[in-house]
Amino acid sequence: MQFTKTDLNKTVxxxxxxxxxxxxxxxxxxxxxxxxxLAVEIAKKLQWKHKACYCDMWDAxxxxxxxNADKLVVTWNKMAxxxxxxxxxxxxxxxxxxxKWMMAxxxxxxxELAVKGMLPxxxxxxGRLARLKLFKDDQHPYADKNPETLGN
Numbered sequence: 001m002q003f004t005k006t007d008l009n010k011t012v013x014x015x016x017x018x019x020x021x022x023x024x025x026x027x028x029x030x031x032x033x034x035x036x037x038l039a040v041e042i043a044k045k046l047q048w049k050h051k052a053c054y055c056d057m058w059d060a061x062x063x064x065x066x067x068n069a070d071k072l073v074v075t076w077n078k079m080a081x082x083x084x085x086x087x088x089x090x091x092x093x094x095x096x097x098x099x100k101w102m103m104a105x106x107x108x109x110x111x112e113l114a115v116k117g118m119l120p121x122x123x124x125x126x127g128r129l130a131r132l133k134l135f136k137d138d139q140h141p142y143a144d145k146n147p148e149t150l151g152n
Contacts (some may be wrong), residue, residue: 019060
């Protein structure tokens with residue numbers, strides 16, 4: 001798409017069916033990357049905010065494949081101080097887990113919750129999260145889709 005001076009103030013529209021059929025695939029190696037900074041980049045790709053024809057009412061985001069998701073790092077003393085809560089709905093049944101416990105037992109869930117918190121809270125959130133694929137190691141079944149590398 002080319003822009004000229006006459007159409008700088010016009011919105012760029014693309015047909016939603018075209019957007020669904022032309023989704024890109026991104027791959028990122030999460031080893032030794034900061035949790036929050038990585039989650040921001042992933043959330044942008046899942047929403048399609050990096051494109052000129054972004055529209056908040058369309059779910060036309062890309063697929064993101066994350067490898068080595070258990071090797072994330074956090075800054076400061078968050079490993080001991082950050083807490084995740086889960087509530088079943090019954091009285092007195094609030095369960096809390098530290099980030100240290102989560103990284104030891106459920107490392108993929110940590111990145112998934114971080115990205116989930118950065119997506120808009122609407123009906124499209126579930127579909128966007130379904131396009132996020134997390135893996136503990138370098139092996140993934142999407143190598144034949146030729147994903148582009150995200151970041152450095």
